[in-house]
Amino acid sequence: xxxxxxxxxxxxxxxxxxxxxxxxxxxxxxxxxxxxxxxxxxxxxxxxxxxxxxxxxxxxxxxxxxxxxxxxxxxxxxxxxxxxxxxxxxxxxxxxxxxxxxxxxxxxxxxxxxxxxxxxxxxxxxxxxxxxxxxxxxxxxxxxxxxxxxxxxxxxxxxxxxxxxxxxxxxxxxxxxxxxxxxxxxxxxxxxxxxxxxxxxxxxxxxxxxxxxxxxxxxxxxxxxxxxxxxxxxxxxxxxxxxxxxxxxxxxxxxxxxx
Ligand SMILES: C[S@@+](CC[C@H](N)C(=O)[O-])C[C@H]1O[C@@H](n2cnc3c(N)ncnc32)[C@H](O)[C@@H]1O
Numbered sequence: 001x002x003x004x005x006x007x008x009x010x011x012x013x014x015x016x017x018x019x020x021x022x023x024x025x026x027x028x029x030x031x032x033x034x035x036x037x038x039x040x041x042x043x044x045x046x047x048x049x050x051x052x053x054x055x056x057x058x059x060x061x062x063x064x065x066x067x068x069x070x071x072x073x074x075x076x077x078x079x080x081x082x083x084x085x086x087x088x089x090x091x092x093x094x095x096x097x098x099x100x101x102x103x104x105x106x107x108x109x110x111x112x113x114x115x116x117x118x119x120x121x122x123x124x125x126x127x128x129x130x131x132x133x134x135x136x137x138x139x140x141x142x143x144x145x146x147x148x149x150x151x152x153x154x155x156x157x158x159x160x161x162x163x164x165x166x167x168x169x170x171x172x173x174x175x176x177x178x179x180x181x182x183x184x185x186x187x188x189x190x191x192x193x194x195x196x197x198x199x200x201x202x203x204x205x206x207x208x209x210x211x212x213x214x215x216x217x218x219x220x221x222x223x224x225x226x227x228x229x230x231x232x233x234x235x236x237x238x239x240x241x242x243x244x245x246x247x248x249x250x251x252x253x254x255x256x257x258x259x
Contacts, residue, residue: 102131
């Protein structure tokens, strides 16, 4: 446990879930940094992702995707930098979702309007664009520069648009209604749970395909699914050959359908 959180726990009059929530508000990134209070499980990374220091600034990684399928491998070049927040590095659920898109192949994405929420480095959306989608990668303002850089580094300026999209706020008029919504590793900060559900609701109708990849880190995550249930049903994606590998890392890939 990190010294900073140790102090926060020791001085804190709260216990259990209330303590977890209080620590989340003080430091929303603590679950990602492997800094946990004593009753939580420390984060393990998905095994295929290149090692990234979570203090990294202005680094480049090569991220090979689709290695587990018979389809051609895609290698993304990604600028990473944690200075912009947790989205500035690539996360395991993003790799799982990108690998699944490659597994599905370009017939699934070709010609479709695809919108990724909480894109971070943009890795999922960039893979979707290489597979033939018209892609919008979106995030909060501090991530936009790194996303733009990654679009250029992968020569995808024709296929990918970068846009600011803050969950819970009205959808900007410039953003089109997507055929497919993608989201990876977006469940981690409890105050954002209702905002993410609102944005998913605003962007979709009953025919929108939504692929939602999620890594379970703590009990409080279930509150996200309590909110989600009011507007969506979901099923686990079963046709992914890599499922038995990533489910050992508590990662699930879900297909959401609006009620
Ligand atoms: C753990 S990162 C995942 C990044 C990327 N999807 C991946 O898998 O590598 C979570 C992302 O959600 C974004 N995010 C968090 N709260 C948000 C909000 N209120 N509106 C828009 N994006 C948000 C963060 O900026 C970050 O990029």
